[in-house]
Amino acid sequence: MEITERHDEGDNDEDDEDADELDNDPRKKPRAPTRTASSEAPVNMDILEGNVGDIVQAGGLQNFLISLHKGTGPIASFWIGTKLVVSIGKADLFKTQSHVFDKPAELFMLYRDVMGAGSIFFANGAEARKRRKLIDEVLRGKSLDRFLGSIEKAMIMHLKDTPDDEHVPVYKYMYALCMKISTRLLFGEYFFNDMEVLKFSRNFELCIKELEEIANGVVLDSNSPRTKKYEEAAKEMRMLLTKALQKCKAGGDKALLANVLNDASVPEEQAVDDCVTFAIKGYSLVSAMTWMLYFLATHPELQDSIANEVKEAVDKTKGLSCQALLSMKFDASRFEDAPEDPLAFCPFGFAGKRQCPGQDLSILVMGVFLATLCPVLKFHFVPDQVITPMSALITRPQDEVWVTIKRR
Numbered sequence: 001m002e003i004t005e006r007h008d009e010g011d012n013d014e015d016d017e018d019a020d021e022l023d024n025d026p027r028k029k030p031r032a033p034t035r036t037a038s039s040e041a042p043v044n045m046d047i048l049e050g051n052v053g054d055i056v057q058a059g060g061l062q063n064f065l066i067s068l069h070k071g072t073g074p075i076a077s078f079w080i081g082t083k084l085v086v087s088i089g090k091a092d093l094f095k096t097q098s099h100v101f102d103k104p105a106e107l108f109m110l111y112r113d114v115m116g117a118g119s120i121f122f123a124n125g126a127e128a129r130k131r132r133k134l135i136d137e138v139l140r141g142k143s144l145d146r147f148l149g150s151i152e153k154a155m156i157m158h159l160k161d162t163p164d165d166e167h168v169p170v171y172k173y174m175y176a177l178c179m180k181i182s183t184r185l186l187f188g189e190y191f192f193n194d195m196e197v198l199k200f201s202r203n204f205e206l207c208i209k210e211l212e213e214i215a216n217g218v219v220l221d222s223n224s225p226r227t228k229k230y231e232e233a234a235k236e237m238r239m240l241l242t243k244a245l246q247k248c249k250a251g252g253d254k255a256l257l258a259n260v261l262n263d264a265s266v267p268e269e270q271a272v273d274d275c276v277t278f279a280i281k282g283y284s285l286v287s288a289m290t291w292m293l294y295f296l297a298t299h300p301e302l303q304d305s306i307a308n309e310v311k312e313a314v315d316k317t318k319g320l321s322c323q324a325l326l327s328m329k330f331d332a333s334r335f336e337d338a339p340e341d342p343l344a345f346c347p348f349g350f351a352g353k354r355q356c357p358g359q360d361l362s363i364l365v366m367g368v369f370l371a372t373l374c375p376v377l378k379f380h381f382v383p384d385q386v387i388t389p390m391s392a393l394i395t396r397p398q399d400e401v402w403v404t405i406k407r408r
Contacts, residue, residue, distance in 0.1 A: 050079025056217035060391040061107070065089065080106050101129060101353045110215055114207055114234050115280060116273030118266075131274075132357060134260050140360045145321070147185050147361070151368045152320060154181050159373065162405050167382060170297075170401040174289040179204070181365060182282045183244075186257040187275060190244035200240045200279075206233040208283060212392035241275040242268065278358065285362050287394035288347075290401065292366060296374075297381040297403045306374040307408070313371075320371055380404045 051064070058064035065087055068076045074090035083106050088094055102124035115121055120131050137143065158177050162168060179201040183191035191197050210230040214220065220227045245268065248258040257278065261271040296303055314320055348359040356362075382402040390398040 048081060050081050050083070052080065053217075054078075056215070060215060060393075062395070063391050080104075099353065103354055110211060111277075111280065114211065115277045116269065118270035118273040119277045120274050121277045121281075131264065131266075132354075134264055135257065135357050138257055138260050139357050144360055144364050147364065148320060148368065150185060151181060151365055152372050154184075155369055155372045159377065159405065164406050165404050167402045168405060170293050170403055171286070171290045171397060172400065174293070175205070175286050176201070178282065178286045178289060178365075182279065182285070185361070186278055186282075187241065187244040188248045188256045188258050190240075190247040196240060200237060203233040203237040203240070204279060206230060207237060208280070208393065211280075215392050237279075238272050238276060241272050241279070245271055245275065281356070282358060282362075284394050285358075285365060287396045288362065288366060289369065290396060292369070293379060293403065294381075294387065294397070294401050297379040297401075300378065300380070303374050303378055306370050310371045310375050320368070376408055378406045378408055380406065 055061055055064040058067060064078075065076075068078060068087065069089035074093060075086065075088055077084055077086050079085065083104070085104070085107070088097070105122040105124070108121060111119075111121060120128060120135070123131065154177065158173070158180075180191075180194075180197050183197050183200055191200070207230065210220070210226075220230070245258050245262055248256060249262045258275065261274050264271070296306075348356040348362075380403060382404060385399075385402060387401055388398040389395050
């Protein structure tokens with residue numbers, strides 16, 4: 001996306017690699033646009049909020065953009081406050097933007113209060129590139145090999161004692177699993193204590209619920225007990241991450257994300273900001289894992305195919321490894337009957353060089369889940385459920401998804 005600021009005719013402009021700041025004079029009152037982003041939007045929309053209300057009404061930015069592009073084509077524009085945003089909805093058109101690294105922070109202001117202003121999420125330019133390079137060294141490629149054993153153990157421990165035919169709440173299960181995996185793999189020994197994971201998880205969940213409410217247009221009363229509780233949860237979450245950073249600094253695995261942040265010569269507050277950022281963005285893994293298990297349970301034939309593929313790959317490499325998982329190539333023929341959607345969601349971002357730094361770890365966690373459990377378990381969808389997707393920070397089921405488990 002490209003962002004420009006509303007400006008009067010005749011103003012000079014300066015190009016930036018990702019955004020054009022055309023008018024930064026706060027004394028000038030922004031003009032109302034002559035045309036709104038969507039034909040369904042009011043002509044006299046709020047000149048200070050732009051299409052923010054439309055985004056909220058659509059159920060989030062993703063839903064808004066899908067509707068916008070269906071009505072206007074592959075290139076469209078809309079307003080975030082006083083910023084003009086150009087959205088590209090066709091993969092081929094992104095080729096000219098493939099060099100872009102910087103991204104518009106205005107699109108993510110929802111997260112600023114909880115992540116912190118020092119978060120890499122809002123950083124651009126040389127500083128962001130330097131910080132990103134350090135993070136990639138521990139979260140990309142072969143460096144993830146050391147995580148395999150811990151992830152595999154967590155998968156087995158979480159389900160090993162589940163009785164056959166017991167109803168398992170998928171979202172709740174995946175939330176607990178992802179909390180345990182992410183806190184331990186990213187932030188180290190402090191979270192090897194289950195009670196600390198539980199504390200973090202409870203505060204994290206409260207923060208996420210409030211962020212989802214805000215994303216859906218709820219305006220919080222700054223003096224309400226609910227807001228105070230949210231602020232206390234955010235403060236407690238940061239305190240736990242601060243303790244984890246301090247424990248890592250005192251001695252621990254130097255390859256952990258926490259220690260990379262410790263060694264980056266940045267203030268502790270900024271390191272905590274980045275920790276909160278990775279925790280919150282890791283929430284999307286809960287969604288991915290939930291939908292993955294839902295589709296497995298509703299397509300049992302795929303479970304058998306996965307079990308057979310895993311057995312072949314593991315036999316070749318004599319054990320589960322990153323190499324074994326990567327050797328299982330993507331098979332496009334599985335999607336030959338699926339209707340093509342030009343606006344299909346693309347995970348991790350693809351419009352430029354700033355893809356999600358946690359993408360390899362996310363894929364590894366999902367791959368280990370499939371490779372560890374599909375050969376030994378079968379998942380069955382509990383009948384008579386109606387599963388409705390709900391979009392907020394992530395797209396998740398509106399109601400809990402229930403499955404049963406049987407040993408093979």
